[in-house]
Amino acid sequence: MNPALYAASFRRSLLHWYRKNGRDLPWRRTRNPYAILVSEFMLQQTQVATVIPYYNEWMRRFPNFAALAAASEHEVLHAWQGLGYYARARNLRATAIVVTQKHGGSFPRSPDAIQNLPGIGRYTANAVAAFAFNQSVPIVEANIARLLARLLDLQIPIDTSAGRAALWAHAAALLPLHDAGAHNSALMELGALVCGSRPKCEVCPVKRFCRASEPLMLPRKKARPTIKLQTEHHSFAFRRSRVLLEQSQDRWRGMWMLPRLETAPTGCMPLHVSKFPFTNHRITLTVFRHTAPAPALKSSQRWFSLAALSSLPLPSPHRRALEAIIPRT
Ligand code: SF4
Structure with a gap:
């Protein structure tokens, strides 16, 4: 027609x-x-x-x-x-x-x-x-x-x-x-x-x-890429009512998140585990307590008071992790 x-x-x-x-x-x-x-x-x-x-x-x-x-x-x-x-x-x-x-x-x-x-x-x-x-x-x-x-x-x-x-x-x-x-x-x-x-x-x-x-x-679409599973490890360091955060340089560029760990610490249970989707990934976020002495700061890292957290740009999965962990600390 x-x-x-x-x-x-x-x-x-x-x-x-x-x-x-x-x-x-x-x-x-x-x-x-x-x-x-x-x-x-x-x-x-x-x-x-x-x-x-x-x-x-x-x-x-x-x-x-x-x-x-x-x-x-x-x-x-x-x-x-x-x-x-x-x-x-x-x-x-x-x-x-x-x-x-x-x-x-x-x-x-x-x-x-x-x-x-x-x-x-x-x-x-x-x-x-x-x-x-x-x-x-x-x-x-x-x-x-x-x-x-x-x-x-x-x-x-x-x-x-x-x-x-x-x-x-x-x-x-x-x-x-x-x-x-x-x-x-x-x-x-x-x-x-x-x-x-x-x-x-x-x-x-x-x-x-x-x-x-x-x-x-309808509508028809190309076959979707398969969902990839990925686990990411982060640390929760807490000193004198302050939390250590790291400014993201990639996925959430400019936002503050829990410092990334290359690998999960051996023999430790995570403080927090959650899952979130990102493009064609399903990411498991695990957060481990930092128990060693205060870590040496990288240039992308800073300590923040709890009061400062509400005015910081934080990606939702990390904000939810902090909201779950801090009341238990
Ligand atoms: S336009 Fe959509 S809602 Fe309307 S008749 Fe067609 S399929 Fe049904």
Whole structure:
């Protein structure tokens, strides 16, 4: 079916549903490109319900590009703490610095110029162009990808270049010339609320346009890399009500964590064991008490009072480990 033949009636059904069912989310009440960019960065890989309190607090602490550009990396990582994927926070701050220093504080309007900013790809650039500047550009994120794959009954994996091209082409074919912001929000919302992992086809407003005969089988994706198991050992050194921490240089660059150990100390039981996922790894975190005399400090290590811990950027697995260990110390 040629989308040009049904795009107008598809859009009418979609918007009619969205006006009645769309959620009132804080970033949908604004056309401010900064606020929209913050929400888009936070929503990558993270659920709406998790993002809302972080978004509100972030906008209170860093209300505009200038405030974020003036903040230290330490403050920014601390505010992002718990959301994970910290490269997003670093890129958001780097973008704020570029906007402030190179664009005179004004966010560029063209999707191509937006894509030149740190950490911004096609989706985020088009999302800001559509939601802040109401430009008629398509967007394809996870919810829209799932919805479009089902509407098209797309049998090729959506994480291949052919699959991505098919989704972006269909998103462009459905796009209105005006009010693309509302149209794109409605597509996302339908993907999130109706065409989710368990599609509610019986209440779907675009059911008559949908070609999927087995929606649960869609979207197709390439085989996932197998999950790798990994164990990481860390030490807990506690002296005069102070904890020794180490600034990470790799996975959580800039954040503070329990000092890493090359190997588990022989004959010792860990103080704390927990598991957490990281990309395609399932990591077991073990923490051992440091019982020897105070260790010689490396340049990346510092002692912190217990009171200072709440204002430090700490990765969630290490914050949880400290919260479990300190009351027992
Ligand atoms: S009919 Fe079902 S599978 Fe098709 S778009 Fe609607 S919810 Fe998704």
